[in-house]
Amino acid sequence: MADPTPVLDDLRAESEELDRLVAELSPDQWSLATPAPRWTVAHQIAHLAWTDHAALLAVTDAEAFGKEVEKALAAPDRFVDEGAEEGAARPPDRILADWRTGREALQEALRAAPAGVRFPWYGPPMAAASMASARLMETWAHAQDVADALGAVRTPTDRLRHVARIGVRARDYAFGVRGLTPPAEEFRVELLAPSGELWTYGPEDAPQRVGGPALDFCLLVTRRAHRADLAVTAEGEDAGRWLDVAQAFAGPPGEGRPPQGGGPSREGRPAEGDVR
Structure with a gap:
């Protein structure tokens, strides 16, 4: 336990x-x-x-x-x-x-x-x-909204591991809440943590793969930034579909954030001035 x-x-x-x-x-x-x-x-x-x-x-x-x-x-x-x-x-x-x-x-x-x-x-x-992890995920996501409103830049920490884990585990839910059939096979997910550690999920040899900075993945699965503005990549059709629908929270997906057109920054963060 x-x-x-x-x-x-x-x-x-x-x-x-x-x-x-x-x-x-x-x-x-x-x-x-x-x-x-x-x-x-x-x-x-x-x-x-x-x-x-x-x-x-x-x-x-x-x-x-x-x-x-x-x-x-x-x-x-x-x-x-x-x-x-x-x-x-x-x-x-x-x-x-x-x-x-x-x-x-x-x-x-x-x-x-x-x-x-x-x-x-x-x-x-x-x-x-699990309840504490869910509360952390929501606290982090709403803090991003507050920071954006104030024009503040937050320094990411490895506490993002909890958000990332929920996002990975919620893959099938994200498909199902939109009336889509989840893929049958597991994906490989590789995320670069703020500390430089590599967080991995799923079989190492899985053909469907997702990778990128953990911060960007967390912004994606909390729907605080659009996929086009983040440095999260997918290999495989199903993995690509997942990045379009991914969410870490229960309930309707909501409106999400429109793309800002700047693309990901060099550090894997949304470009400066983006509103998510």
Whole structure:
């Protein structure tokens, strides 16, 4: 059984990095539009607080969480946006305080969870390590939206391994959510980590292959950048199709980001000034 401690430590570090980005913002900056349509910086942080609260309910009160699932099923196209709208209507200091309190409560609950227990979620039930990985992935992705709104450049870290792993494991889901039949064979995925380490997934001799910088792959599977602007490559028709539909999160794929036309930069990052 996976020990959740390392990913919980990484989740805390990822959250603290975003916290430092928003902690000193002015009210006007909290109102800045992000690349996500109709979402401001306030929406982004409010959404993280809202989802942390839902995760805490899943871990500590399955009955209460079940009622949240019923709400989601009753309004699948509005549920997420309505939660973000409600949260973003509060003053920025309240949004920030609620996010800090909620994410710490979730940390404590996941660290105290008995080994092997799986918790209900909007998709399949998840163990503590998987839930922490999912929270890290979402925190990293929303932090990218905030950074883009502020014109800030983030330094990638090897915490991206959690995002990349979810993206790889979600391959078949990405096809299925679009009504497509997933490929039958495994792919080989080779990603260059920020540290210079090579992260590999799948059979070494697989004919269908994907490769590139881990940062670019993570931007792709969180749909924070268009494939045309990233240095992620594919060998094989099915691998190429995957890069067009890849996503690491559950639910509809959303609008995604339009191509910016600049192509990938030399460092494998989206070119300077891109809006994702």
